[in-house]
Amino acid sequence: xxxxxxxxxxxxxxxxxxxxxxxxxxxxxxxxxxxxxxxxxxxxxxxxxxxxxxxxxxxxxxxxxxxxxxxxxxxxxxxxxxxxxxxxxxxxxxxxxxxxxxxxxxxxxxxxxxxxxxxxxxxxxxxxxxxxxxxxxxxxxxxxxxxxxxxxxxxxxxxxxxxxxxxxxxxxxxxxxxxxxxxxxxxxxxxxxxxxxxxxxxxxxxxxxxxxxxxxxxxxxxxxxxxxxxxxxxxxxxxxxxxxxxxxxxxxxxxxxxxxxxxxxxxxxxxxxxxxxxxxxxxxxxxxxxxxxxxxxxxxxxxxxxxxxxxxxxxxxxxxxxxx
Amino acid sequence: xxxxxxxxxxxxxxxxxxxxxxxxxxxxxxxxxxxxxxxxxxxxxxxxxxxxxxxxxxxxxxxxxxxxxxxxxxxxxxxxxxxxxxxxxxxxxxxxxxxxxxxxxxxxxxxxxxxxxxxxxxxxxxxxxxxxxxxxxxxxxxxxxxxxxxxxxxxxxxxxxxxxxxxxxxxxxxxxxxxxxxxxxxxxxxxxxxxxxxxxxxxxxxxxxxxxxxxxxxxxxxxxxxxxxxxxxxxxxxxxxxxxxxxxxxxxxxxxxxxxxxxxxxxxxxxxxxxxxxxxxxxxxxxxxxxxxxxxxxxxxxxxxxxxxxxxxxxxxxxxxxxxxxxxxxxxxxxxxxxxxxxxxxxxxxxxxxxxxxxxxxxxxxxxxxxxxxxxxxxxxxxxxxxxxxxxxxxxxxxxxxxxxxxxxxxxxxxxxxxxxxxxxxxxxxxxxxxxxxxxxxxxxxxxxxxxxxxxxxxxxxxxxxxxxxxxxxxxxxxxxxxxxxxxxxxxxxxxxxxxxxxxxxxxxxxxxxxxxxxxxxxxxxxxxxxxxxxxxxxxxxxxxx
Numbered sequence: 001x002x003x004x005x006x007x008x009x010x011x012x013x014x015x016x017x018x019x020x021x022x023x024x025x026x027x028x029x030x031x032x033x034x035x036x037x038x039x040x041x042x043x044x045x046x047x048x049x050x051x052x053x054x055x056x057x058x059x060x061x062x063x064x065x066x067x068x069x070x071x072x073x074x075x076x077x078x079x080x081x082x083x084x085x086x087x088x089x090x091x092x093x094x095x096x097x098x099x100x101x102x103x104x105x106x107x108x109x110x111x112x113x114x115x116x117x118x119x120x121x122x123x124x125x126x127x128x129x130x131x132x133x134x135x136x137x138x139x140x141x142x143x144x145x146x147x148x149x150x151x152x153x154x155x156x157x158x159x160x161x162x163x164x165x166x167x168x169x170x171x172x173x174x175x176x177x178x179x180x181x182x183x184x185x186x187x188x189x190x191x192x193x194x195x196x197x198x199x200x201x202x203x204x205x206x207x208x209x210x211x212x213x214x215x216x217x218x219x220x221x222x223x224x225x226x227x228x229x230x231x232x233x234x235x236x237x238x239x240x241x242x243x244x245x246x247x248x249x250x251x252x253x254x255x256x257x258x259x260x261x262x263x264x265x266x267x268x269x270x271x272x273x274x275x276x277x278x279x280x281x282x283x284x285x286x287x288x289x290x291x292x293x294x295x296x297x298x299x300x301x302x303x304x305x306x307x308x309x310x311x312x313x314x315x316x317x318x319x320x321x322x323x324x
Numbered sequence: 325x326x327x328x329x330x331x332x333x334x335x336x337x338x339x340x341x342x343x344x345x346x347x348x349x350x351x352x353x354x355x356x357x358x359x360x361x362x363x364x365x366x367x368x369x370x371x372x373x374x375x376x377x378x379x380x381x382x383x384x385x386x387x388x389x390x391x392x393x394x395x396x397x398x399x400x401x402x403x404x405x406x407x408x409x410x411x412x413x414x415x416x417x418x419x420x421x422x423x424x425x426x427x428x429x430x431x432x433x434x435x436x437x438x439x440x441x442x443x444x445x446x447x448x449x450x451x452x453x454x455x456x457x458x459x460x461x462x463x464x465x466x467x468x469x470x471x472x473x474x475x476x477x478x479x480x481x482x483x484x485x486x487x488x489x490x491x492x493x494x495x496x497x498x499x500x501x502x503x504x505x506x507x508x509x510x511x512x513x514x515x516x517x518x519x520x521x522x523x524x525x526x527x528x529x530x531x532x533x534x535x536x537x538x539x540x541x542x543x544x545x546x547x548x549x550x551x552x553x554x555x556x557x558x559x560x561x562x563x564x565x566x567x568x569x570x571x572x573x574x575x576x577x578x579x580x581x582x583x584x585x586x587x588x589x590x591x592x593x594x595x596x597x598x599x600x601x602x603x604x605x606x607x608x609x610x611x612x613x614x615x616x617x618x619x620x621x622x623x624x625x626x627x628x629x630x631x632x633x634x635x636x637x638x639x640x641x642x643x644x645x646x647x648x649x650x651x652x653x654x655x656x657x658x659x660x661x662x663x664x665x666x667x668x669x670x671x672x673x674x675x676x677x678x679x680x681x682x683x684x685x686x687x688x689x690x691x692x693x694x695x696x697x698x699x700x701x702x703x704x705x706x707x708x709x710x711x712x713x714x715x716x717x718x719x720x721x722x723x724x725x726x727x728x729x730x731x732x733x734x735x736x737x738x739x740x741x742x743x744x745x746x747x748x749x750x751x752x753x754x755x756x757x758x759x760x761x762x763x764x765x766x767x768x769x770x771x772x773x774x775x776x777x778x779x780x781x782x783x784x785x786x787x788x789x790x791x792x793x794x795x796x797x798x799x800x801x802x803x804x805x806x807x808x809x810x811x812x813x814x815x816x817x818x819x820x821x822x823x824x825x826x827x828x829x830x831x832x833x834x835x836x837x838x839x840x841x842x843x844x845x846x847x848x849x850x851x852x853x854x855x856x857x858x859x860x861x862x863x864x865x866x867x868x869x870x
Contacts, residue, residue, distance in 0.1 A: 032750030035374050040457065041765075041776050041790045047454040049375050070536060082582035083369040085509055092538060115591075149566055156574035169574060170567045172537065175361060175558050272562040274536025282563075287750075 012304035033285030098275035100261035109202035117210025140205025166309025170272035262299035363577035372508035438475035445498030485772035525552035525866035553869035616756035616794035628692040636736035638680035653840035670817030711759035733868035775804035795832035
């Protein structure tokens, strides 16, 4: 097992190196963080040249990539090109915010998707199953940006009509969020709408997956055997069918969780959440290659790690699979 | 029993939310405690607005109320003394003497003095500082400090834009010996005391800038001028304009200053809100490539071809479609001057002669020796009248402008092809890599220095380094250089307009329209007034009240 983990981690290194190099080349050749300064008719060329020299912007791309790699190992990811601020504190902040959002969304998604999927499977072709299927496809078809905006409009209209602010429509907290429990509730009020926005799409997908997996299991021979042994249906479903049907979903969820570290770009932008997704967009728009690379490093590493975790979890849950 | 428990839990959660919700609604009523909340669509990277990286619009809006300035640009484009009582000039040699107000001081009690002005000049001219602009400062030859409140700067040559100098006098007692490039990145504290420093009506508490969330200014109780009426101003960072619009509709923010867009129009009719529409300092225009670095379609070097394009574009129709028919900014006029915006008293419609005339456009093409091909597009000397049209990708307004122009020019037998790219302004414009390019400049009440854009480029002498079109009109070049030395604003505008009249005849560029501004705010906020210059909405923040 240890050999397997080490081998998989080593495989991940070239993936990260190649992806980081490609992104570095694409971003540094298509954007220019100094564009605004250069466009200023009264701009100082001396200052622009200072930045160019300091950040090696006049060097070939491959050499600049080398400087970035050096900064990663010796300087905590380096500093931004324009503002010369350390990148790592920003990454740490936005990663924390993104995790609050995605963990809440993922938990809600798994909870509801599993319940809907299992119930749909054991009541196959019932009114509930048909309704869940229809709603799932609807959930998958709804664009995230539209759903987010609609939720904002609904809760603002509620506020305008009844003067009750149930949920806030943007940001992570109020101007004066308070302390302790009040702070917690304020955070919840801010996170509910983005969490719902993310969860609806997730529930739609996962519930279909869970339903299919459950249907496959409840028709398996060993479940029929369990029933033939006289076990009550509840025990058959929960002890024999459900546990095994959960395995593929858990694997999928683990892989998805890795990608969540990159942030939910659209949801975070719409709800003004200071997370990884918004950080990525801002870095891209400002041509901040090094910030973007820091984002990529975290995201790519997490994808590699969580893919590995998914495989390990699968190995533990399903003894038929050997990891070697 | 199980179901009952579930209902109980749901009831408790709902009650908790309702309690919080009503509490929040009360708390959010910002007017109660003299707070105004801005919805800002951009977060400042750093708070040092003097150096590269600090030039984002909302950074300026957040920092401007913290520092007194030498002159504040008024909505009517005039310059009003702020921290000085007056400034006098001499012409030979050119010098400016500033008389700093006697009561002007920093919030730590230290007087704002002539030494601060000299320290500012030295900082700007320090070659190791990444200062945004040294224009004007580099011409200062000598400083004479008469006393703590009177300082005279003598220049090597006349500088007509002297009123734009010392926009933010720096606190020498706080910054002396410090690395200015590392100062005021996350706060506006004095590096010596680690306490907030301010000379304006507001100050930024040390922990007032919460990245990713908001920036809070508080009233400066030690401000030397009339105290601000508001106790607190909060800038909330909301990157999505749709969200910002919903936020002001739902009362979560009090003021927004977004790019005008269609979905903002209904807000103009919402009770409790007011929208001030202005004609902002940013103006859109197209430039023709006439041979800089031997780039561009050679046909565009012919005046007749440029004129044919000019007469083939119906500018009023484009502006009408973009702003009047959509009700975004009804009645927005076409701009017929450069940099001197339509509401300026010195505005002159130099491009007004360029009225849409299909017949004239085609006749110009024919007189240039062009013949129409089977597809309805002219060819001139075997070269097709087809031009690539460049703009920065992702700009919806420019995409629509292009589409309108493309349809209009097709009718007169000229083809323009979309060539938007993300590096249109960063790489293609400076390299002259375009036939026609659509972009914007920011107008300013100070119209000196425009020879850097519209003068004759000379790389050996570093002249006209922003001219990327290859256009050169020697007479216009001389007039623009002359304008740089004229101190009488009216006369300076006249000479500048004389130059622009020549450029208009050459059709080196065609101005289109000023981008409108939307200042949307709660009607309960008093004293708020749109300023169409680059000062932005906070120019008189100290006078706002709720």
